[in-house]
Amino acid sequence: MPWWFSLLLAVILFFLFNNFVEIIIAGLLIDIIYGVPQVTFLNFSFIGGLGGLIIYLLGIYFKKGLKFYH
Amino acid sequence: MSYLLDRKKNNQKTIKIIIILIIVFSLSFIFRLDVLLSKTAHSIATPIWQTKIFLGEKIQSYSFFITSKKNLLKENNQLKGELFVFKGDLIQKEALLAENLALKEALSRVVKKTSILAVVLAKPNRSPYDTMVLDIGENAGVIKGDLVEAFEGVIIGKIEEVFSGSSKVRLFSSAGVKTEVIIGEENIYTTATGLGGGNFTTSLPRGVAIEEGDYILLPNINSQVLGIVGKIIANPEDSFQRILFKLPLNLSQLKWVKIIKDYQSGDTSYYKSFNSFLGSEILKPQVLAFHSPYVANKKNDLN
Numbered sequence: 001m002p003w004w005f006s007l008l009l010a011v012i013l014f015f016l017f018n019n020f021v022e023i024i025i026a027g028l029l030i031d032i033i034y035g036v037p038q039v040t041f042l043n044f045s046f047i048g049g050l051g052g053l054i055i056y057l058l059g060i061y062f063k064k065g066l067k068f069y070h
Numbered sequence: 071m072s073y074l075l076d077r078k079k080n081n082q083k084t085i086k087i088i089i090i091l092i093i094v095f096s097l098s099f100i101f102r103l104d105v106l107l108s109k110t111a112h113s114i115a116t117p118i119w120q121t122k123i124f125l126g127e128k129i130q131s132y133s134f135f136i137t138s139k140k141n142l143l144k145e146n147n148q149l150k151g152e153l154f155v156f157k158g159d160l161i162q163k164e165a166l167l168a169e170n171l172a173l174k175e176a177l178s179r180v181v182k183k184t185s186i187l188a189v190v191l192a193k194p195n196r197s198p199y200d201t202m203v204l205d206i207g208e209n210a211g212v213i214k215g216d217l218v219e220a221f222e223g224v225i226i227g228k229i230e231e232v233f234s235g236s237s238k239v240r241l242f243s244s245a246g247v248k249t250e251v252i253i254g255e256e257n258i259y260t261t262a263t264g265l266g267g268g269n270f271t272t273s274l275p276r277g278v279a280i281e282e283g284d285y286i287l288l289p290n291i292n293s294q295v296l297g298i299v300g301k302i303i304a305n306p307e308d309s310f311q312r313i314l315f316k317l318p319l320n321l322s323q324l325k326w327v328k329i330i331k332d333y334q335s336g337d338t339s340y341y342k343s344f345n346s347f348l349g350s351e352i353l354k355p356q357v358l359a360f361h362s363p364y365v366a367n368k369k370n371d372l373n
Contacts, residue, residue, distance in 0.1 A: 003198045021087055032104065032111040034197030036230045036238055040246035045104040046095050048198070053091060060084070 003030070010052075014059050023059075027052030105231065112203070112233045119191035120205065179291065185219065185328040186210055191236065194321050200244040200266045201230070204327065207237040212329055219328040220319055225294050229329065239327075242296065243268045243317060251296055252287045253313065254280050259289065262296070268317040270297055273310045286315050 006026065014020040027048035037043035044050075098104050188210075192203035206212055216229040218239050227241035242249045247264040253274065262272040274280065286297040297315035304311035 002195045019084065021084070024087075024091055029111070030197060032107045033115055034192060034201050034203065034238070035104065035108075035199050036201055036240050036244075037104075038199070038246065039244075039248075045102075046098060049091070049095060053088065057088075 024052035112236045116236045185330045200241045202239040207233045217330040276311045
C-alpha cells in the first residue's frame with residue numbers, strides 16, 4: 001500500500017471519528033519504521049508525526065467550521 | 071449543558087496529548103530517540119515483512135492456475151526474445167569488463183569488491199521518505215555508510231541506520247540529498263539534488279552540450295551509473311539549463327540489492343587527492359558492469 005493511500009485513509013477516518021488522535025500515532029509509526037533524518041528539514045526525523053499533528057489541528061478547526069458535521 | 075462540559079473535557083484531553091507529543095518530538099530531536107524507537111519497531115516489523123514476502127511469493131507461484139495458456143505462451147515468447155537480446159549484451163559487456171580490468175591491472179589499479187545480497191523488505195513507495203528497508207543488519211556486518219547497489223554498476227543509496235537484523239537505506243534520490251556527479255561527453259562535474267521517487271535535478275550553463283538519454287555517472291574510476299537524463303529545461307532568458315534525470319531502474323520492482331562491503335584498489339592516491347579537492351565524502355571505486363535491462367534498452371534506443 002503506498003504511503004499516500006494511508007494518508008488519504010487517515011484523513012477520511014479523521015472525519016469519521018470525533019477525536020482521532022491515532023493520526024499522529026500513525027505518522028510517528030511511519031517515521032520510526034521508514035524515516036531517516038531529513039536534510040530539507042534540518043535533519044528532523046519526525047516529519048510524519050509532525051504532519052499528523054498539523055492535520056489533527058487543522059482538522060479540528062475545519063470540523064468546528066462545518067455546519068453539517070455536528 | 072452536559073454536552074458542553076463533555077466537549078470542554080475533550081478539548082482539555084486533546085491539549086494534554088498535543089503537549090505530550092510536542093515534548094516527545096523535542097526530546098527525540100535532542101537525544102535522537104528515533105534510533106532507539108526504530109530499533110524496537112524494526113525488531114517487531116521485520117518478521118512481519120518477511121512473512122508477507124514469503125506469502126506473496128507463494129501466492130504468485132500459484133497464479134498460473136488462473137492465467138490462460140495463450141497468455142503464458144505469449145509471455146514466454148516475449149521473455150525468450152528479451153533473453154536473447156540480453157545474452158548478446160552480456161557477452162559484449164563481459165568482454166569489455168575483462169578488457170577494462172586488464173588495462174587497470176596493467177596500470178597498477180587492481181579493483182576488487184565484496185558485497186552481500188540483501189532482500190528489500192520495504193520499498194520507497196511505502197514511505198514518503200524515499201528509503202528502503204533491507205533484511206540484513208549488524209548480523210551480516212553491515213555498517214552505516216555502506217553503498218547499496220541495485221544492479222552491477224548502478225548505485226542507488228547508502229546505509230543510514232543499522233539494526234540487529236535489518237537496515238535502512240537512504241536513496242541518493244531522497245529529497246534534498248546532494249551527490250557529486252559527472253554529466254555528458256565533456257565529463258562536467260556538478261552536484262545533483264534528489265527530488266524523491268528516483269528523480270534528480272541539477273543545473274548547468276546553457277552552453278554545455280547535454281542531450282536527453284545521456285548517462286549521469288558517479289565520479290569514480292569505474293563509471294557507475296546514477297541516472298539517465300530525462301528532460302532538459304532551457305529558457306532563453308536564463309543563463310542556466312535545468313537537467314532532470316532519473317535512476318535507470320524502477321525502484322518498486324526491486325527485490326534484491328547488494329551492499330558493497332569492501333573494495334581493494336592497487337592505488338588510491340587519485341581518490342585521496344580527489345576527496346581533499348572536493349572536501350567531502352566521495353564514493354569508493356567499484357567494478358562497473360551494465361546489467362540493467364532498462365539501461366540496455368536505453369542503449370538500443372540511442373543506437
